[in-house]
Amino acid sequence: MRAFSYERASTIEAAAKAAAGTDGAKFIAGGTNLLDLMKLEVETPTHLIDVNRLGLDRIEPAPEGGLRVGALVRNTDLAADERIRRDYAVLARALLAGASGQLRNRATTAGNLLQRTRCPYFYDTNQPCNKRQPGSGCAALGGFSRQLAVVGVSDACIASHPSDMAVAMRALDAVVETVRPDGTTRSIPIADLHRLPGDTPHVEHVLERGELITAVVLPKPVGGKHIYRKVRDRASYAFALVSIAAVVLPNGTGRVAVGGVAPKPWRDEAAERELPNGAKAVTAKLLANARPTEQNAFKVALVERALSAVLAEARG
Amino acid sequence: MRFDTPATTNPIDQGKVVGQRIHRIDGPLKTTGRAVYAYEWHDPNTRYAYGYVVGSAIAKGRIGSMDVSAAKQAPGVIAVVTSDGIGELKKGKYNTAKLFGGTEIQHYHQAIAVVVAETFEEARAAAALVKVDYAEQKGVFDLAAAKDTAVTPKEGEPDSAAGDFDAAFETAAVKFDQSYTTPDQSHAMMEPHASIAAWNGDDLTVWTSSQMIDWWRTDLATTLGIDKEKVHIMSPFIGGGFGCKLFLRADAVLAALAAREAKRPVKVALPRPFLMNNTTHRPATIQRIRIGAERNGRITAIAHESWSGDLPGGGPEVAVQQTRLLYAGANRMTATRLATLDLPEGNAMRAPGEAPGMMALEIAIDEVAERLGLDPVEFRIVNDTQVDPENRERPFSHRNLVGCLRTGAERFGWQDRNKQPGTRREGNWLVGMGVASAFRNNLVLPSGARVRLDREGIVTVETDMTDIGTGSYTIIAQTAAEMLGVPVDKVAVSLGDSRFPVSSGSGGQFGGNCSTAGVYAACVKLREAVAQKLGFNSSDELTFAEGEVGAGDRRVPLAQAASDESLVVEDRIEFGDLDKTHQQSTFGAHFVEVGVDVATGETRIRRMLAVCGAGRILNPITARSQVIGAMTMGVGGALSEELVVDKERGFFVNHDLAAYEVPVHADIPHQEVIFLDETDPMSSPMKAKGIAELGLCGVAAAVANGIYNATGIRVREYPITLDKLINELPEVS
Ligand SMILES: Cc1cc2nc3c(=O)[nH]c(=O)nc-3n(C[C@H](O)[C@H](O)[C@H](O)COP(=O)(O)OP(=O)(O)OC[C@H]3O[C@@H](n4cnc5c(N)ncnc54)[C@H](O)[C@@H]3O)c2cc1C
Numbered sequence A: 001m002r003a004f005s006y007e008r009a010s011t012i013e014a015a016a017k018a019a020a021g022t023d024g025a026k027f028i029a030g031g032t033n034l035l036d037l038m039k040l041e042v043e044t045p046t047h048l049i050d051v052n053r054l055g056l057d058r059i060e061p062a063p064e065g066g067l068r069v070g071a072l073v074r075n076t077d078l079a080a081d082e083r084i085r086r087d088y089a090v091l092a093r094a095l096l097a098g099a100s101g102q103l104r105n106r107a108t109t110a111g112n113l114l115q116r117t118r119c120p121y122f123y124d125t126n127q128p129c130n131k132r133q134p135g136s137g138c139a140a141l142g143g144f145s146r147q148l149a150v151v152g153v154s155d156a157c158i159a160s161h162p163s164d165m166a167v168a169m170r171a172l173d174a175v176v177e178t179v180r181p182d183g184t185t186r187s188i189p190i191a192d193l194h195r196l197p198g199d200t201p202h203v204e205h206v207l208e209r210g211e212l213i214t215a216v217v218l219p220k221p222v223g224g225k226h227i228y229r230k231v232r233d234r235a236s237y238a239f240a241l242v243s244i245a246a247v248v249l250p251n252g253t254g255r256v257a258v259g260g261v262a263p264k265p266w267r268d269e270a271a272e273r274e275l276p277n278g279a280k281a282v283t284a285k286l287l288a289n290a291r292p293t294e295q296n297a298f299k300v301a302l303v304e305r306a307l308s309a310v311l312a313e314a315r316g
Numbered sequence B: 001m002r003f004d005t006p007a008t009t010n011p012i013d014q015g016k017v018v019g020q021r022i023h024r025i026d027g028p029l030k031t032t033g034r035a036v037y038a039y040e041w042h043d044p045n046t047r048y049a050y051g052y053v054v055g056s057a058i059a060k061g062r063i064g065s066m067d068v069s070a071a072k073q074a075p076g077v078i079a080v081v082t083s084d085g086i087g088e089l090k091k092g093k094y095n096t097a098k099l100f101g102g103t104e105i106q107h108y109h110q111a112i113a114v115v116v117a118e119t120f121e122e123a124r125a126a127a128a129l130v131k132v133d134y135a136e137q138k139g140v141f142d143l144a145a146a147k148d149t150a151v152t153p154k155e156g157e158p159d160s161a162a163g164d165f166d167a168a169f170e171t172a173a174v175k176f177d178q179s180y181t182t183p184d185q186s187h188a189m190m191e192p193h194a195s196i197a198a199w200n201g202d203d204l205t206v207w208t209s210s211q212m213i214d215w216w217r218t219d220l221a222t223t224l225g226i227d228k229e230k231v232h233i234m235s236p237f238i239g240g241g242f243g244c245k246l247f248l249r250a251d252a253v254l255a256a257l258a259a260r261e262a263k264r265p266v267k268v269a270l271p272r273p274f275l276m277n278n279t280t281h282r283p284a285t286i287q288r289i290r291i292g293a294e295r296n297g298r299i300t301a302i303a304h305e306s307w308s309g310d311l312p313g314g315g316p317e318v319a320v321q322q323t324r325l326l327y328a329g330a331n332r333m334t335a336t337r338l339a340t341l342d343l344p345e346g347n348a349m350r351a352p353g354e355a356p357g358m359m360a361l362e363i364a365i366d367e368v369a370e371r372l373g374l375d376p377v378e379f380r381i382v383n384d385t386q387v388d389p390e391n392r393e394r395p396f397s398h399r400n401l402v403g404c405l406r407t408g409a410e411r412f413g414w415q416d417r418n419k420q421p422g423t424r425r426e427g428n429w430l431v432g433m434g435v436a437s438a439f440r441n442n443l444v445l446p447s448g449a450r451v452r453l454d455r456e457g458i459v460t461v462e463t464d465m466t467d468i469g470t471g472s473y474t475i476i477a478q479t480a481a482e483m484l485g486v487p488v489d490k491v492a493v494s495l496g497d498s499r500f501p502v503s504s505g506s507g508g509q510f511g512g513n514c515s516t517a518g519v520y521a522a523c524v525k526l527r528e529a530v531a532q533k534l535g536f537n538s539s540d541e542l543t544f545a546e547g548e549v550g551a552g553d554r555r556v557p558l559a560q561a562a563s564d565e566s567l568v569v570e571d572r573i574e575f576g577d578l579d580k581t582h583q584q585s586t587f588g589a590h591f592v593e594v595g596v597d598v599a600t601g602e603t604r605i606r607r608m609l610a611v612c613g614a615g616r617i618l619n620p621i622t623a624r625s626q627v628i629g630a631m632t633m634g635v636g637g638a639l640s641e642e643l644v645v646d647k648e649r650g651f652f653v654n655h656d657l658a659a660y661e662v663p664v665h666a667d668i669p670h671q672e673v674i675f676l677d678e679t680d681p682m683s684s685p686m687k688a689k690g691i692a693e694l695g696l697c698g699v700a701a702a703v704a705n706g707i708y709n710a711t712g713i714r715v716r717e718y719p720i721t722l723d724k725l726i727n728e729l730p731e732v733s
C-alpha cells in the first residue's frame, strides 16, 4: 500500500470539489473493496476522501412513489428495511446472497455498485492486465477464465462485474443520482452507469472525475414475484457463477437481469419480451452475442437452466 | 522405553481420565484470545522491526539484477536483504525448493528479498519499490502434458507387485480400467506462516508456527550455517498446519537474516497469496486403476498407477499406497511415477498419499460394484483381508473395516438408498447416497518427554510436541493424570519449545499416539522415582489414585515424594519392529447424502457419517473434532478445492481465500462420528492409533459416489463442480 493523505468531507459539495481538485484522489465508503486493492497496490490513490459522514445514510420515500436509498446506506441496513423487503424483495434477497454478514455491515450502496472485478489476474500485479495497467495485455483470455464474462466482452478484457445488488437494481430500473464537482446533479439510469470494456477496460463507468454518487432511486414498486437465484460453487460466501434477478408478473411477463456473465448487470428488454415463451427463448436473445472461452462456456447453459428454474418457481 | 512387544495391561487401561470426554485444557486461552500465536509475541521493552517479503514475479529463470535503492530510501526502512546479495544459502534437509539465497528462480513467489522497516505498512510499501530484472526461462507446468516424461522415483518404494497381475486381469470375468485426476490443493490453514527472530550474540530465538520443532531447528541451523545448539524455537500455539508447517519455511529464514541485518528482533509473516505459491501444496495426480473380478465379487487382479510432478529433487505423491493394503486379491501391482514440473514445491498435506489415492480408488470400487450388481458396502466386505495382501505372512495388527462398514450402513440408513441412480427426486433436488472406505496407515516415531512432580503435587509435562489445534495439550495432560492418579487440573503441560525433549511432532496422524506414548514412558519412570523416594519396593505393585500412592494398607500423598525437592525424570518411547511384523493401519467408513440441484448442478451435502476403527480413542471430544474437520476438508476436495495452474505463466492463479474455495458453514449441515470401541496393543502402550487423517481419506469419493447415485453422472476429475455435470443433467425447460 502506498502512502496517502486522508480527509473526512463534511458536505457533499466539498467532497466532490476536493476529489476533482486533487490528482489521484478517491472516495472511500465502507472500504471493503478499495482497501483490499490498495494493500495489493492494484489501486494507488494518493488521497482518500471519506464520505461516510455526509448524511447519505437514509432510505426515504421518493416523490414519484418509490424509495430513495442514500449512497452510504449499508448493505445490511438496506436488506433489512421493511419497505425493501416488502416492495423490492429481489433487492433484499440479492444483498443477502452477497459477501458475508461482516462485510455487508460495512459495504455501502454506492461502493457496491462501483466495486471492481474479481478477475484473479487483476489482483496480481505481476500479471498483465489491461484493466489494471492499460496496454499490458489480458492474462485471463488464454488463462483462468472460468469465473469471467461471456457477453459484452472485448479482446482487451473479459472481466465480469461481481455485484449481486446491482443485478437486482438493474431489474428494478434503479436510477443513480450524483453530484458533480461544479455542484450540478444528474440522474443516470443504472443501465447506463457501467461501461463495456471495448479497448478501454480501465474505464468502468460514466462518472466524471470527482462525481459523487448520492443516492439510488428505486421507482414505484411493480409488484409480481421477486426471485434472486445465485448459482455458486459453495453455499455461501462466494461470488456468483451466474445469478438471476427476476420480477415475474402473474401474466407471465416480467423482468430479468443476469449477473456473473458480463462486465455489468446484463439485461435486454427485447429478450425479456420472450418471457412467456420460456427460458430458452429468453436466453437465446439475451446471450445471442456471447463469446465465451472454453472454460466459461458452461455459463450459457447455466443461465438458461437457472432461469428455467426461476420461472418454474415464479409460476409457483 | 523401548516398545517392541505388544502392550499388556497397564495403567492407561483404567480409563479414568484417558478416553474420557474432557474439554480441551487450552480452550479458555483460545476463546479469550490469550493464547499467544507466533506473530503476536510482544515484549513491551522490545522495539520490533517488521519484514515484508518480496516474491519472484516469474516462475523460472534467474535474477538479472535487483535495484533496491528506492526501497532503501523509503520512509522507515531499516534494511533490505536480497537473495542475490546474500549468495547461496544451504538448503534444509526437508526442503525441496530453496527458501532464499542465490539468483536462481525455481518457482513463482519464491522469496527474493525481505524489506525491514519500523512498521509493517512501511515495509510493505517499500517492498513494492524493489525492481527486479529477470532472465526468464520456459518452464514445464502441465502435468498431463508432462506425464509421458515421468520417471520412476529413486527413493521410497515406487512400485510393488504380487502374483501376476497382467495374466489375472486378462482372464478376469469382469474387467475395469479407468483414469482419474485430482488437482493441486492448498493447505489453506487459518494462521499464515509467521516468525519473529531475535539474536542475542550468536544465539537465535525464533517464535514461529511449526508442527515439527526439531526439524525446523535443524534445518534453520543448516540454512543459516550455524550450530543447532545456538537455535531456540518456540511454537506453543499453532493455528492449523495440515502439513504446510512440517518443514522450515521462508518466514523463519527471512526473519533471522533480517534481524541480523537490522540488529533488532524482526517479525515476518507470509501474506496470504504466498501460502499458495511460496510454500508447499498437495500435488495434482493422474491415476489409473484396473480391477479384475470374479462374478461373485472377488477381486482377482488390482492395479493402481499414479503420476504426479514436482521440482527437481522433490518426491511423488504416493497415491497408490492404500491400494497395496486395502483389498484382497492375489494378483496386484502398483506404480508411482514422477514428472519434473516448475510449479511451487509439492509436499505433504493431510494424509499425503491416501487422501488423493482414496479419492480415485474408492470411486473405482463403486464403479466395479455396480458392474457386478453388488451393493458397494457388500463388495468391500467381500474383499476384506486380515493380512497384508502383498505379503500374506504379515497380518494387520488390528483391522475392523467390516465393522465400520456394517455399523455405518445401519446407522446411516443405507438400505434406503435407491440402487438405480437418478431416481430419487425431492423438489428441485436429485438426492443420492454414497459410501467409501476410509484407510490411512499408522506411523510411529520416537517421542520424548520430561515430567516433574513438585511439592504441591502438580505434575508438569514438558515436550517439544506441538498442538496444531488437534488437542495435544489435553491428551498429554490426560495421559499424565492417568499414570499418576491425579485429576487433569493437577497437570501442567508445556509444549512447542526446543529446550524440551524432542517429540514425534505433529504430522502423519502420528502425533497423538506417539507423543502420549512418550509421556507414558516418562511417567513410568516418574512412578519408579516416586516409589523409591517413598520407600516402596517397586512401582509395579503400587496404585496411583486420587492423588495418593499406595500398596497394601499404606497410602501416602503423591506430593510427599517431592516434599524436599521436585522429582524430574525424562524418557522417550522408541519403537521396535512391530510395525514391520504387523501392518498397522486405521480404518473407517464414510457415508454421505448429497443433493444435486437438477437445474444448476450445484451439489450440496445433506448429511455425513464417519465410522472409525482406530485403536483407543484418547479423548472422544478432540478426536471427533479432528474427524469432522477432516470430513469438511474432504467435502472441499470433492466439490470446490483446486489450485488452478496457469499453464503459460506457471503459477497457481487463485491464490487467496476468496478464490480458493474451502467449505463454509452453510456447506456442512450435519455430521456424525462413531468410534468403534477397540484398542491396538501393537501400536504403543497407549494402544491408540492416528485418527486425524483417517477422517479425510475416502470422504471425497463418498461424495462423488453420492453424486453418481443422485444423478447417474460419473465424474472422475476432481473437484466435481457444476460445469462437469450440467450438460448431462435432465432437461428442465
Ligand atoms: C471476501 C469478499 C466477498 C465478497 N462477496 C461478495 C458477493 O458475493 N457479492 C457482492 O455483490 N459483493 C461481494 N463483495 C464485495 C462487496 O460487496 C463490496 O466490497 C462492497 O459492496 C463495496 O462497498 P464499500 O462501501 O466498502 O466500497 P469501497 O471499497 O469504499 O469503495 C468501492 C469503490 O466505490 C467508490 N465509491 C464509494 N462510494 C462512492 C460514492 N458515494 N460515490 C462515488 N464513488 C464511490 C470508491 O472510490 C471505490 O472505488 C465481497 C467482498 C469481499 C471482500
Ligand code: SF4
Residues within 6 Å of the ligand: A117, A119, A120, A121, A122, A128, A129, A130, A131, A132, A137, A138, A139, A140, A141, A148, A156, A157, A158, A159, A201
Ligand atoms: S479479463 Fe480484464 S481484468 Fe482480467 S486480466 Fe484480462 S484485462 Fe485484466
